[in-house]
Amino acid sequence: MYGYQLRAEFESRTGGTWPLNVGQVYTTLARLERDGLVEPAGELADKDADKHVFYRCTEAGAAELREWFDSPVNPEGRPRDELAIKLGLAVGSPGVDVRAVIQRQRTHTMRTLRDYTRLKADVAETDLAWQLVLDSLIFQAEAEVRWLDYCQERLERAGAEAGGTPLGRGGPSQGEGADGVLAGREDR
Amino acid sequence: MSTGEEQAALLELRGVSRVHGEGPTAVHALRDVSVSVAAGELVAVMGPSGSGKSTLLNLAGGLDSPTKGQVAVEGVELGGLSRGALAAVRRRSVGYVFQELNLVPALTAAENVSLPRELDGVGARAARVEALEALAAVDMEELAQRFPDDMSGGQQQRVAIARALVGPRRLLLADEPTGALDSHTGEAVLRLLRARCDSGAGGVLVTHEARHAAWADRVVFLRDGTVVDDTGSAPGAETLLSGTAG
Numbered sequence: 338m339y340g341y342q343l344r345a346e347f348e349s350r351t352g353g354t355w356p357l358n359v360g361q362v363y364t365t366l367a368r369l370e371r372d373g374l375v376e377p378a379g380e381l382a383d384k385d386a387d388k389h390v391f392y393r394c395t396e397a398g399a400a401e402l403r404e405w406f407d408s409p410v411n412p413e414g415r416p417r418d419e420l421a422i423k424l425g426l427a428v429g430s431p432g433v434d435v436r437a438v439i440q441r442q443r444t445h446t447m448r449t450l451r452d453y454t455r456l457k458a459d460v461a462e463t464d465l466a467w468q469l470v471l472d473s474l475i476f477q478a479e480a481e482v483r484w485l486d487y488c489q490e491r492l493e494r495a496g497a498e499a500g501g502t503p504l505g506r507g508g509p510s511q512g513e514g515a516d517g518v519l520a521g522r523e524d525r
Numbered sequence: 526m527s528t529g530e531e532q533a534a535l536l537e538l539r540g541v542s543r544v545h546g547e548g549p550t551a552v553h554a555l556r557d558v559s560v561s562v563a564a565g566e567l568v569a570v571m572g573p574s575g576s577g578k579s580t581l582l583n584l585a586g587g588l589d590s591p592t593k594g595q596v597a598v599e600g601v602e603l604g605g606l607s608r609g610a611l612a613a614v615r616r617r618s619v620g621y622v623f624q625e626l627n628l629v630p631a632l633t634a635a636e637n638v639s640l641p642r643e644l645d646g647v648g649a650r651a652a653r654v655e656a657l658e659a660l661a662a663v664d665m666e667e668l669a670q671r672f673p674d675d676m677s678g679g680q681q682q683r684v685a686i687a688r689a690l691v692g693p694r695r696l697l698l699a700d701e702p703t704g705a706l707d708s709h710t711g712e713a714v715l716r717l718l719r720a721r722c723d724s725g726a727g728g729v730l731v732t733h734e735a736r737h738a739a740w741a742d743r744v745v746f747l748r749d750g751t752v753v754d755d756t757g758s759a760p761g762a763e764t765l766l767s768g769t770a771g
Contacts, residue, residue: 440754447735447744448756454739458719475736482735490573 339381339389340366352460352467354474366392374398420481424488435492443485450478534597535618535696535727536562536585541594543580543750554580555750557594562729564695567722569730569738572747578731579700581747585729586698587615598696616645619696620689624704627685628673634660635669638688645692659687662724663717679710686717690726697721697728703737715740 338346340362347357369375370392378393394402420442427435453475460468543555555577562568570578583589584596587603596603598618603611620641628637639656643649660666663683673681682702689697699718703711719740722728730741738744746754 443746444754444756447738447746447754450735450739451741451744451756454736458716458740475739479734479736479739486573 338393339391341389350466351470352456352464354470369398374401428492436489439485439489439492443482443489446478446481446485450475450482453478534561534563535566535599536560536729537595537597538581538585538591539595539597541581541584541591541596543577543584543589544592553750555584555591558747558750558752559594560745560752562696562727564725564727565722566743567719567728567730567741569732569741569744570747571732571735571738571744574733576747577750578747580750582698582700582729582731585696586619586621587611616641617693619698620686620691620694622682622685622689622697622699622702624701628681628688630673633670633672634665634676634684634687637673637684638691641688641694642692647692655692656687659691660684662690662721663687677710678706679713682706682710682714683717686714686721690721695726697726699728700731701733702730703732703734711737 340359343366344357344359344362366375370377373395375392375398376395378391380388380390382388424435424438427433427438453471457468457471457475460471538558538560541555541558542553545552545554558577558581560568560570560581570581572578580589584591585598587596587598590596590604598614601614601618603614606614628634629640632640635653635656638659639649639652642652642655647655657666657669660669663686665680665683665687668676668680668684671680673684676684685702686697689699697718702718703714706714715737718728718730722742728741730738732738742758744754744756745752
């Protein structure tokens with residue numbers, strides 16, 4: 338395959354959720370070639386006389402790919418979670434209405450969830466790759482809504498126990514999650 | 526199926542409050558809630574237990590009356606109606622789908638669906654024709670002669686939806702209609718609700734599952750009897766993915 342084909346294939350399988358620019362594809366191909374994971378496999382000029390360089394996987398590349406499919410994705414490797422950080426910092430910050438922060442986020446995430454669901458309603462039964470990617474986005478959004486509901490409940494309970502001020506300064510129990518995020522996910 | 530009647534909302538709750546009891550022990554189940562559902566619209570209602578979801582559904586269907594405010598179904602104010610007139614609106618305009626206990630076990634699918642029409646005074650033959658139409662709209666025509674016990678949970682729920690929307694009924698009130706179903710079947714039921722609304726019905730869907738509520742056009746969130754959150758209606762689908770890159 339050549340660069341444009343690779344990009345088209347990636348985007349069709351992921352429903353265009355993460356658009357690639359073709360420059361990214363070529364730099365990546367160049368790096369892979371440098372590392373011996375792909376090799377050029379001839380050239381072809383199309384009818385407009387544009388030249389396409391074909392690439393194929395080397396044996397080392399195929400092994401690397403198998404390894405990638407065989408390993409689980411490490412959550413620590415993902416970008417740090419801005420929302421968890423935001424909530425962690427909101428609790429205990431004077432003048433911040435944590436409940437309002439949560440409610441705004443909930444509305445936003447719920448809209449996102451609805452919009453993904455709307456897309457899903459229109460996806461053809463046969464387009465399994467795009468359906469799976471869309472389901473992944475749907476479940477992530479759903480998890481976020483559930484987590485936000487849980488946060489809201491925790492805050493209500495903490496407020497009830499503290500007697501009145503619903504969102505007094507957060508003790509260590511409320512800061513826990515965010516501390517973990519701050520300490521553990523400093524990559525990128 | 527869109528008609529000239531679209532201007533009037535199928536369901537309108539205006540400044541509705543419902544208080545149970547009096548004095549210091551009074552429970553405010555709903556406080557000053559306004560929600561309207563147009564033809565073609567599916568509105569989901571979410572909220573913690575005790576937030577007023579069921580009260581809202583009961584008021585919308587005329588099963589309960591508000592302490593304050595108005596409820597109108599297809600433009601008819603329920604407040605001023607006699608008991609008989611109210612029962613007629615309930616029968617002719619509103620259909621219900623619950624989590625369970627939806628169908629009469631001793632009747633076939635077709636009989637279950639034609640029953641409300643026969644109660645409306647429609648002749649048995651005409652009611653049967655309408656029932657088969659309603660079953661066809663939910664892809665259940667072939668199982669019209671089956672009894673509920675010989676159907677899967679998902680099939681029963683499809684029949685319940687057909688019954689809720691048989692004849693002239695256009696307002697569908699659903700309370701956790703996917704509660705007892707596995708996720709794949711539950712999703713099929715939601716797709717069906719969505720499709721029935723897309724072809725002109727209006728629906729209120731009470732659910733605690735965000736993934737189910739996401740099939741609605743709008744999600745209203747209740748807490749302590751008050752609407753604290755409303756997603757508003759959806760934008761065009763084309764703009765959806767612009768924010769997800771990276």
